[in-house]
Amino acid sequence: MNDYNIGDLITVKTENTIYTGTIMPSLDENIIVIKMKNGYNIGISKNKIKSIELIKKGEKPKYKLPPLKIGKKNDLKNISILSTGGTVASRVDYNTGAVHPVFTAGDLIRTIPELLNIANIKGRAILNILSENMTPSYWKMIAEEIKKEIENGADGIVIAHGTDTMHYTAAALSFMVDADIPIVLVGAQRSSDRPSSDAALNLISAVIACTQPIKGVYVVMHGESGDTFCYLHEGVKVRKSHSSRRDAFKSINNIPVAKINPFTKEIEYLRESKKVKGNERNNDKKININTILEEKVALIKIYPGIDGSIINYYVDNGYKGIVIEGTGLGHAPETIFENIKYATDKGVLVAMTTQTINGRINMNVYSNGRELQKLGVIGCEDMLPEVALVKMMYLLGNYDTEKAKELINKNLVGEITEISRFDSY
Amino acid sequence: MNDYNIGDLITVKTENTIYTGTIMPSLDENIIVIKMKNGYNIGISKNKIKSIELIKKGEKPKYKLPPLKIGKKNDLKNISILSTGGTVASRVDYNTGAVHPVFTAGDLIRTIPELLNIANIKGRAILNILSENMTPSYWKMIAEEIKKEIENGADGIVIAHGTDTMHYTAAALSFMVDADIPIVLVGAQRSSDRPSSDAALNLISAVIACTQPIKGVYVVMHGESGDTFCYLHEGVKVRKSHSSRRDAFKSINNIPVAKINPFTKEIEYLRESKKVKGNERNNDKKININTILEEKVALIKIYPGIDGSIINYYVDNGYKGIVIEGTGLGHAPETIFENIKYATDKGVLVAMTTQTINGRINMNVYSNGRELQKLGVIGCEDMLPEVALVKMMYLLGNYDTEKAKELINKNLVGEITEISRFDSY
Numbered sequence: 001m002n003d004y005n006i007g008d009l010i011t012v013k014t015e016n017t018i019y020t021g022t023i024m025p026s027l028d029e030n031i032i033v034i035k036m037k038n039g040y041n042i043g044i045s046k047n048k049i050k051s052i053e054l055i056k057k058g059e060k061p062k063y064k065l066p067p068l069k070i071g072k073k074n075d076l077k078n079i080s081i082l083s084t085g086g087t088v089a090s091r092v093d094y095n096t097g098a099v100h101p102v103f104t105a106g107d108l109i110r111t112i113p114e115l116l117n118i119a120n121i122k123g124r125a126i127l128n129i130l131s132e133n134m135t136p137s138y139w140k141m142i143a144e145e146i147k148k149e150i151e152n153g154a155d156g157i158v159i160a161h162g163t164d165t166m167h168y169t170a171a172a173l174s175f176m177v178d179a180d181i182p183i184v185l186v187g188a189q190r191s192s193d194r195p196s197s198d199a200a201l202n203l204i205s206a207v208i209a210c211t212q213p214i215k216g217v218y219v220v221m222h223g224e225s226g227d228t229f230c231y232l233h234e235g236v237k238v239r240k241s242h243s244s245r246r247d248a249f250k251s252i253n254n255i256p257v258a259k260i261n262p263f264t265k266e267i268e269y270l271r272e273s274k275k276v277k278g279n280e281r282n283n284d285k286k287i288n289i290n291t292i293l294e295e296k297v298a299l300i301k302i303y304p305g306i307d308g309s310i311i312n313y314y315v316d317n318g319y320k321g322i323v324i325e326g327t328g329l330g331h332a333p334e335t336i337f338e339n340i341k342y343a344t345d346k347g348v349l350v351a352m353t354t355q356t357i358n359g360r361i362n363m364n365v366y367s368n369g370r371e372l373q374k375l376g377v378i379g380c381e382d383m384l385p386e387v388a389l390v391k392m393m394y395l396l397g398n399y400d401t402e403k404a405k406e407l408i409n410k411n412l413v414g415e416i417t418e419i420s421r422f423d424s425y
Numbered sequence: 426m427n428d429y430n431i432g433d434l435i436t437v438k439t440e441n442t443i444y445t446g447t448i449m450p451s452l453d454e455n456i457i458v459i460k461m462k463n464g465y466n467i468g469i470s471k472n473k474i475k476s477i478e479l480i481k482k483g484e485k486p487k488y489k490l491p492p493l494k495i496g497k498k499n500d501l502k503n504i505s506i507l508s509t510g511g512t513v514a515s516r517v518d519y520n521t522g523a524v525h526p527v528f529t530a531g532d533l534i535r536t537i538p539e540l541l542n543i544a545n546i547k548g549r550a551i552l553n554i555l556s557e558n559m560t561p562s563y564w565k566m567i568a569e570e571i572k573k574e575i576e577n578g579a580d581g582i583v584i585a586h587g588t589d590t591m592h593y594t595a596a597a598l599s600f601m602v603d604a605d606i607p608i609v610l611v612g613a614q615r616s617s618d619r620p621s622s623d624a625a626l627n628l629i630s631a632v633i634a635c636t637q638p639i640k641g642v643y644v645v646m647h648g649e650s651g652d653t654f655c656y657l658h659e660g661v662k663v664r665k666s667h668s669s670r671r672d673a674f675k676s677i678n679n680i681p682v683a684k685i686n687p688f689t690k691e692i693e694y695l696r697e698s699k700k701v702k703g704n705e706r707n708n709d710k711k712i713n714i715n716t717i718l719e720e721k722v723a724l725i726k727i728y729p730g731i732d733g734s735i736i737n738y739y740v741d742n743g744y745k746g747i748v749i750e751g752t753g754l755g756h757a758p759e760t761i762f763e764n765i766k767y768a769t770d771k772g773v774l775v776a777m778t779t780q781t782i783n784g785r786i787n788m789n790v791y792s793n794g795r796e797l798q799k800l801g802v803i804g805c806e807d808m809l810p811e812v813a814l815v816k817m818m819y820l821l822g823n824y825d826t827e828k829a830k831e832l833i834n835k836n837l838v839g840e841i842t843e844i845s846r847f848d849s850y
Contacts, residue, residue, distance in 0.1 A: 132752050163753060164752035168728065241781055305818075331555070356665050359669050423669060
């Protein structure tokens with residue numbers, strides 16, 4: 001690697017394969033990252049490389065970017081952007097083709113100078129992970145960083161996040177963070193080095209949302225596949241619902257809170273959110289966080305032929321709660337009733353959600369649901385399975401099982417909605 | 426119970442509760458079933474009953490239904506309706522308020538006389554279960570009954586099925602049954618004793634579908650929440666996507682095969698199905714079934730903080746295959762990589778699907794997916810997790826693991842589609 005520089009076009013041979021592409025910056029000195037013609041980056045362990053051939057030297061950057069002077073404008077809100085990694089938090093240098101993680105406010109504003117007209121922007125990276133590697137421990141860390149930012153004067157916080165588990169993190173922060181300001185998670189489905197990137201419009205929309213007189217945790221992403229508008233989704237009612245589309249995030253069992261036009265900077269509220277508090281903002285900026293989570297909570301998806309002994313396995317390994325992703329209105333095969341009884345008899349909290357994703361649990365309609373209730377299973381209304389999982393971690397971390405059982409199907413932060421047009425019996 | 430008859434209005438007291446309603450026929454002599462005012466039936470164990478009070482004697486049925494003479498019309502197709510239970514397979518007797526399972530062609534045609542104009546109908550019950558209790562063993566039994574019907578001259582087969590797991594059964598039959606005629610699963614979201622029942626229109630549409638020159642396994646259900654049309658969904662591309670709406674079944678990663686108007690009896694094809702073979706029908710009516718399934722196959726849904734030892738548990742208990750419902754493009758946390766390696770090292774087939782439900786796996790974009798492939802995980806393209814589970818049971822039942830690994834992400838019966846407008850990169 002010492003002979004080659006970022007931006008050089010090379011061919012790398014490993015034992016099995018040949019890769020051709022442009023050298024990118026790598027965070028790991030043992031790995032060469034190259035951008036291939038198809039636009040994807042690949043990382044190759046140096047110890048697997050048989051040979052490297054230089055095809056074309058990269059062009060030197062023609063100029064150094066000047067240091068950016070960001071004046072603070074008193075009439076604008078102070079928004080902190082905390083980056084955790086993922087596709088959204090990257091920037092391409094078109095001189096070298098290199099993709100840089102965006103770490104500073106300066107980086108961000110060079111990429112999206114429009115942000116300067118919307119708010120006073122501070123930015124820093126608090127993590128640099130792919131969101132599939134997100135863990136409850138990281139949720140705690142993010143909550144703590146949010147607290148610091150608010151104590152330092154932030155009027156709103158954007159969390160740049162990988163999309164895979166962004167809805168889990170949004171749900172976790174909804175329960176863990178109690179603040180009077182908006183906290184908006186934002187991601188991108190295409191990295192900013194691709195013409196179709198959604199990163200800039202999503203970030204602009206997230207910052208716009210952060211200037212609003214709202215509080216609580218939200219997700220902002222493209223509202224349709226074109227570059228037209230973004231949706232502001234409630235953090236506990238949203239889910240990644242497509243693997244690749246730019247409008248992958250959908251509000252479930254409710255409509256989005258608002259539609260944001262990143263071009264006109266206008267926001268249109270689609271419903272009254274409990275979190276929208278009119279125009280007054282509390283200058284005290286209350287911030288309480290509660291980072292205690294019980295991690296011994298499992299999510300089990302039901303299917304025909306499922307072996308109920310998996311429940312015993314969790315119980316015997318000290319698990320305190322199990323969320324079942326049942327069928328239909330909240331059902332599970334009668335063959336696993338004895339396993340469920342084993343769990344509830346041992347004081348494990350067992351809650352029911354549905355794998356239909358859309359719709360509400362109703363365990364009173366069919367005998368199966370009634371039997372499950374007799375076994376102590378709690379139906380979670382229209383709460384998403386992913387949200388029920390995170391909420392159970394939070395409840396069992398902070399309350400005894402009896403109290404957690406009482407609260408799991410009560411609405412705390414918007415995760416359960418009243419029966420509405422989204423239900424249909 | 427000896428003093429009370431079906432149709433009587435009674436009040437039943439148990440230790441904790443009082444129920445008032447009309448006595449229904451019960452399949453279990455130890456249980457009294459009553460229909461309550463809210464329309465729901467409840468079963469009460471006789472040994473839990475403290476007292477029963479008669480409120481009003483039921484009216485005697487005013488007349489006996491005459492035996493139905495069904496003439497066979499030579500110009501109509503012969504359609505067999507096999508009932509497995511569930512909401513669709515019930516009929517209300519408005520004289521007594523009783524809900525009867527529909528067991529015979531006579532029952533069916535009394536309920537929906539229009540069927541006589543569409544086909545020569547035979548009907549029988551082969552099971553009477555709630556579909557949440559469906560198992561792979563029952564799938565085998567259903568496949569065998571389908572074979573019998575075809576050998577006895579059926580030109581098409583309707584399977585009346587509970588909706589909870591109807592899509593799993595449709596997928597299982599798609600792999601297990603190779604026939605030249607249409608096999609159409611149909612359910613209902615509201616029982617036929619409710620004014621909003623979708624049972625009749627769904628059944629009529631299913632029978633219409635069965636008269637068509639198509640082959641393979643399909644699902645027919647309401648196309649929208651109103652009583653306007655039904656969709657014909659491909660059995661391997663459909664999923665129950667709402668807990669209660671009448672249009673709960675949605676084609677995923679493809680559009681439905683056809684739109685059926687149960688009023689005009691017209692069918693409009695929306696796409697070319699590989700299974701639509703023009704107008705010629707094979708009079709030989711080929712029927713091959715393969716009922717060998719490996720039931721030691723598990724489906725694991727990924728979430729932040731998941732304990733990878735669950736994989737070891739399955740491997741140590743003799744499981745032959747694991748379908749992972751990963752995040753995004755087919756990812757799993759790096760914390761469980763060693764568990765996945767444990768599985769693949771022991772020869773367990775591990776396949777990747779996505780919990781976004783919509784969209785396609787692409788394990789070449791991010792390092793996480795590439796690492797998982799190196800560990801031997803096979804990405805399942807745009808196949809639904811539920812379908813991948815059933816397909817893996819079928820493959821591991823019939824082939825060695827190497828061959829199953831080769832076939833799991835190849836299209837066999839329509840479960841994997843070419844990259845299309847449903848994908849978006």
